[in-house]
Amino acid sequence: MRPTMNVEDDVEIRCVVQSADILGETPRWCERTNRLWWVDVRRPALQFYDPATDKHEARRLQADLMIGSIAPREAGGFVMGTNSGIYVYDPATSEPPRRIADPVGDVPGMRLNDGRCDPRGRFWVGSMHDHNRVPVGVLYRLDADHGCRAMHDGFVLPNSIAWSPDGGTMYFADTHNQTSFAFDYDLDAGTISNRRVFADWTHQLGRPDGATVDVEGYLWTCMVATGHLVRQAPDGSVDRIIQLPVTNPTCPVFGGKDLATLYITSHSQRLAPETLAVEPLAGALLALDVGVRGLPEPRFAG
Structure with missing residues (x-):
């Protein structure tokens, strides 16, 4: 698939x-605050950027809480995948982060890495070993009732969790193995099936890290080690390659007015x-x- x-x-x-x-990881646009959070x-730190005022603020959290990912929450604040489980946290309050599940x-050495909510508000997050590159990673699904179940396993470094506009395809990547995957996604049941290789990046454009989907259904992926931003059609073909001014871009997301x-x-x-x-x-x-x-960011329903 060399472009x-x-x-x-x-x-x-x-x-x-x-x-x-x-x-820096998992940027998420919040339409309630009109701020970008990451x-x-x-x-570790939770940060926001306000385009209207050009304000940036970084809130340091407890030193032993390594936040791998965040997703906005319907009840306010965020759900967070960390090195000690899944937490909810609202920076608008004085309450500290509260753990609601602990799959790892x-x-x-295990921690949670990339995570995102599906269009129905379930939080999907992948685990990894933070020190050893071994295939012990598990993909978890957290439901609104805070029940957490393992849905897939056997990978090294989970990333690129995203959904097609109709919710029928889920994207996922193992950064270490330089492979992006696609699954059929049952939106009602919240289950994945028919895993296939969406892109094999070996010896090509870098290693796939974070990803997001635009309104046309194309997948945008940041490529670590080469500084490329790649846009792919739903059939996996490469549509655009943009060179970024950093070697290690990590994750893209649409935000701002009209998500443009x-x-x-x-x-x-x-x-x-x-x-x-x-x-x-x-x-x-x-x-x-x-x-x-881009598409609006789904919120965790729990």
């Missing part, structure tokens, strides 16, 4: 927050000082206009 089109290196890309994140997994238990701006988080971890010197935007929050709108 034949040119890489676009002339797209205007803006740095909206020079946050210098160690591992996390720095390693710091006390297994040393594509925001992208990035990371700076493990970059040598000489690399950081020539890549000043590593860890920044970026934004660009790609000529298509």
